[in-house]
């Protein structure tokens with residue numbers, strides 16, 4: 001793990017061109033750190049990803065992945081979800097929390113897909129966001145990962161990080177999505193979402209960012225809000241980056 005001693009060199013009056021250059025350098029560096037970044041929800045079809053993303057609200061992807069094998073084995077089509085026994089489905093999704101609301105969304109989702117889309121998940125943002133339980137975040141996850149249509153996924157990690165990076169000052173997820181979208185090529189949007197979310201989960205944590213072990217510290221105006229000592233910072237890294 002390389003040590004980081006540089007403090008951020010970000011001008012207060014950064015021009016749009018300089019911001020774009022800095023943001024793209026940070027993206028390249030994050031891509032090098034997490035070349036394997038991907039959607040951490042397990043799925044094999046657009047419907048499975050849509051369901052898993054709805055279940056991921058207020059819980060971890062790891063938690064969702066423990067439940068979905070049972071769910072996906074039992075409910076294979078939109079019609080299966082539409083006709084599900086509510087209590088039975090609630091029992092399966094209970095470990096993900098908010099299980100009554102999530103079950104309600106899944107049953108209504110199945111019905112809406114059958115009624116309006118012949119039981120298929122539509123590959124368009126404007127259609128996806130009309131479905132029960134599906135907002136822009138979920139729609140972009142599905143477009144980017146199940147249909148290969150570039151999308152920026154603004155979840156809590158993504159929003160926190162891009163504000164720390166000084167890429168935007170917006171809080172509203174839709175405005176964040178549009179501002180960040182302007183900084184990057186469209187083809188990079190889905191991978192950008194993955195590497196930023198990976199960085200938030202593994203290094204730039206909400207409470208204790210590991211600034212001293214961060215590959216983009218030299219370009220980050222928030223360097224120093226977390227642990228800057230390289231050895232102590234390395235101990236804060238999560239999952240596969242953690243020292244043995």
Ligand code: SF4
Nearest residue numbers: 204209211214220223
């Ligand atoms: S870990 Fe620190 S230096 Fe790295 S992106 Fe987060 S706030 Fe910036």
